[in-house]
Amino acid sequence: MVGTFFTAILFAASAFASPSAGDWLSAESEIAIAHIVKNISPADASPGAVVAAQSRVSPNYYYHWVRDAGLVMDMVVDRYRNSKSPQERYILLGKLEEYLVFSEGLQNVRTIGGLGEPKFNVDGSAYNEPWGRPQNDGPALRALSFIHWAQVLISENHGDFVRQRLYDGKAASRSVIKRDLEFVSHHWRDSSFDLWEEVEGDHFYTRMVQRRALVEGASLALTLGDAGAAAWYTGQAQEIEKDLLHFWDEKRGYITVTRNRLAGVDYKNSLLDTAVILALLHGSLGDNFLRFSDYRVQATLEALQRSFAQIYPINQRAGVPGIAIGRYPEDLYGGSDFENGNPWPLCTLAIAEAYFRVAAEAGRSERAQFWIEQGDAMVSRVKYHAHANGSLSEQMDRHSGFMKSAEDLTWNYASVLSTQAARIKAVQSLRIKKK
Ligand code: NOJ
Ligand code: NOJ
Numbered sequence: 001m002v003g004t005f006f007t008a009i010l011f012a013a014s015a016f017a018s019p020s021a022g023d024w025l026s027a028e029s030e031i032a033i034a035h036i037v038k039n040i041s042p043a044d045a046s047p048g049a050v051v052a053a054q055s056r057v058s059p060n061y062y063y064h065w066v067r068d069a070g071l072v073m074d075m076v077v078d079r080y081r082n083s084k085s086p087q088e089r090y091i092l093l094g095k096l097e098e099y100l101v102f103s104e105g106l107q108n109v110r111t112i113g114g115l116g117e118p119k120f121n122v123d124g125s126a127y128n129e130p131w132g133r134p135q136n137d138g139p140a141l142r143a144l145s146f147i148h149w150a151q152v153l154i155s156e157n158h159g160d161f162v163r164q165r166l167y168d169g170k171a172a173s174r175s176v177i178k179r180d181l182e183f184v185s186h187h188w189r190d191s192s193f194d195l196w197e198e199v200e201g202d203h204f205y206t207r208m209v210q211r212r213a214l215v216e217g218a219s220l221a222l223t224l225g226d227a228g229a230a231a232w233y234t235g236q237a238q239e240i241e242k243d244l245l246h247f248w249d250e251k252r253g254y255i256t257v258t259r260n261r262l263a264g265v266d267y268k269n270s271l272l273d274t275a276v277i278l279a280l281l282h283g284s285l286g287d288n289f290l291r292f293s294d295y296r297v298q299a300t301l302e303a304l305q306r307s308f309a310q311i312y313p314i315n316q317r318a319g320v321p322g323i324a325i326g327r328y329p330e331d332l333y334g335g336s337d338f339e340n341g342n343p344w345p346l347c348t349l350a351i352a353e354a355y356f357r358v359a360a361e362a363g364r365s366e367r368a369q370f371w372i373e374q375g376d377a378m379v380s381r382v383k384y385h386a387h388a389n390g391s392l393s394e395q396m397d398r399h400s401g402f403m404k405s406a407e408d409l410t411w412n413y414a415s416v417l418s419t420q421a422a423r424i425k426a427v428q429s430l431r432i433k434k435k
Helices: 002-015 021-038 066-082 086-108 137-155 159-166 176-187 204-223 227-247 275-283 295-311 345-362 366-385 410-431
Strands: 199-203 258-264
Touching (some): 021 066, 066 086, 066 410, 137 159, 137 176, 159 176, 176 204, 204 275, 275 345
Antiparallel strands (some): 199 258
């Protein structure tokens, strides 16, 4: 059943001639959810494993990364919440339940990196080869995906299930959210590897998502009567907030990605990185802390585009909208070599999504219209390099623009869905008068 429901969507996809950015994004969202469903619990993996991609060689992404899975399942929760199709909701709920069982297992596996272990074999066993570990954004992102599901469950009167399986409120907790929050609240000061798995130090990305997990976790804890924990999580989140402001570098004129580097890649001299924008997208609480229209965020967005516009030959072609964006200017990772970094769809979409968020902050105004157009240009850029059937690989070759590295990277499709959600919000807020 899963097969037919979603493959029909994948086949119908190529019919679009030259849709606008908005139309392409909506069509692409249907393709995205179909690919996501395909990459959760594939046939030869344990149920609930989310493969980073189906690719098993050059590169081998056939593993469950805690970060990728958290980001992807968060979008599954979102889709589940908003879907009007009982059939789709049934399928997505099944995937969520499997992800829960799989994640419970992972928290109990003995690993080299402890709870911050970044990736697992698809049968749920530990991956014990050398790797950049721990990566402490993982538990925060995993917690966020389950917190969001818990919110939906509570609103649908399934609080008992939440108390039993997701947040039991016990000091020596056996439930996924609480275990991750205990870890995050006691270990956020620890250095770890960054989301790109390359640099050990203190990272803006990691701390932004840790803060959000603690704040939203505190609110869930309070709902469930765990007031002491709620106060502790809130206090730690406030400490993180202070720390996060130190990443703003007045001289360079942007928010830097890492402080106190200890080991790993040593050629990231600019400290300019799209991870900062991803941090805001995945970690923002919609409060007044580093809003998308904040001058520091704006300056970072500009610095990134200026840099990538110069570095990548495909950004010098005339007549192509937007700018193809990569991870960071000094990047060398090509998927299976270290010769040349490339632009990534998920990084390019991150800039689009950030612009849609700026537009939503601006409300009903000409400025908002302007920012939506900026976002659309970035979406059109991804559309330009995407396969005609909507398939997106991890990278786009910096010279030819062709899709490169892991095909159908699952995270790409999560970023399509979050970009689409942000665009819808931005367009809606154009219609609402600001008070
Ligand atoms: C694979 C990926 O995680 C990539 O981000 C990284 O550059 C290489 N491993 C090298 O650590
Ligand atoms: C390499 C990326 O750098 C990292 O962020 C990601 O988690 C893995 N690939 C798996 O997609």
